Amino acid sequence: MILIVDDRPENLYSLQKLLELNHFKVDTASSGEEALRKILRNTYFLIILDVQMPEMDGFEVAEAITGYSKSKDIPIIFLSAVSVEKRFITRGYSSGGLDYITKPVDPEILLLKVSTFYRLHQQTRELHEAQEALRQEVMERKAAQEALSHSLDELRSILESIQQIAFTLGPSGQIEFANRYWYRYADSLETLPATPDGETSLPECIAKAMASGQQEVCEVRIRPIGETDFRYHLFSLTPVWKEGAIGKWVCIFTDIHEQKMINQLLENRVDERTRALQQANRDLEYSNHELQQFAYVASHDLKEPLRKIQVFSNLISGKFGTEAPEAEHYLSKIVSSAARMNSLITDVLEYSKISIGGQFRATDVNAILRDILDDMELLVREKGAVIRMENVPLLLAIPSQMRQVFQNILSNALKFSRQGVPPDISVVAERTEELSVNGASSAEGAFCRITVRDNGIGFDERYLDKIFVIFQRLHGRNEFEGTGIGLAIVKKIIDTHGGLVTASSREGEGSVFTMVLPVHQHQHENHTQASDT
Known part of the structure; x- marks a missing residue:
């Protein structure tokens, strides 16, 4: 104006x-x-x-x-x-x-x-x-220079305080500063520590980091001055960014020689132990196979003299039993004992066959249950039993072994019924996401939970661990027939299929047997691998 x-x-x-x-x-x-x-x-x-x-x-x-x-x-x-x-x-x-x-x-x-x-x-x-802007810029540059100088002093103080080899590189790769530990491995700032011929060198690590513009960590071996042995170190190069460009690199050597030596020693011991375990497993597999073969052959061969004992005992009883009542009594005990021996040998044969295995294929458990009930028709009618079944999903299983499982469980439910009370048996199935007795139901679950419930004599749950062990019985032979192998067979088959089985009961109030089986065997394999890890 x-x-x-x-x-x-x-x-x-x-x-x-x-x-x-x-x-x-x-x-x-x-x-x-x-x-x-x-x-x-x-x-x-x-x-x-x-x-x-x-x-x-x-x-x-x-x-x-x-x-x-x-x-x-x-x-x-x-x-x-x-x-x-x-x-x-x-x-x-x-x-x-x-x-x-x-x-x-x-x-x-x-x-x-x-x-x-x-x-x-x-x-x-x-x-x-313009003069004011220049003055302001000069002040800012002066403040930035002072801050940079302070930062450099602080960085160098930090690098001097750490118990490792540390140094800084400029943007073009020249060494600007190194702490006192540097001189244990190098004579001057212009000389890098020595590395073995044929292994990764320090210039290669530096060039790789500068090419990528990112932090790089290399494992190298460097040699202290005056010594002949190289020591393992982790060589880390970290960029320091300033105004959109790399202003410098902070480089640190971390001595891992002792850890490396210990790891190598542990790895060697693990390798040795692994080889020993693999050999022991092979020996065990061979021994188990031999034992299974022996059990199968021995049980099979025992049947032949046992049949002769039964046949000749019956012949003697039929021919001379009327003339000697006391001999008839002893012969009847021989025949009864031979029958029990035959049942026991048969069960042992079945138990040994499980280890030999079979082929997994799509199995209709519902059809198996109907066949079992057809075979048990006379016993079911005699007991006046009521058996209810729900639809069981299609399972990938060994059909013959699934038949053994339900044959044993259903026959036990009929056999261990209360005097004067018709057996009431139900078979319920549902899918679940978990290999667990109490897992939540799911229509698309990877596992199938099958529950068999009866109203029989039950048992004391203190003996739950015993009922699935071979030759274990909770009742005397005079009360109920059996060899004590049936539920052991059930347990072994369910284990073979990657499932689980358990039971709950109260004396005089019936029993509940629960089995959880994979719908598809690869689900079982994945679950087993996860459990092992």
């Missing part, structure tokens, strides 16, 4: 309009005192000051203006109609004016001078702004 100072209103008006028509902002003052008050409140880039004014002439006003710190640099153009002598012009310049125009004012000359001072004002302001 321009300030025009003149005591004559017509002069103020003409100059104001001239300048405003040329797009300059103008302010006016009719006296020196008013001009000084406005200068203290406003900012002007040019003052046009009349020399001849009452009370304070233009020279006095100019001297006062240049005495203010705020306005001392504002250019002043003097206007004068009479004071054109050299001494007056000289006084005008000495009092702070920069130009002197005589009246009457030539508008074009005035506009040229005002435009020139405006451009000078603009340039001066831009120069001041």
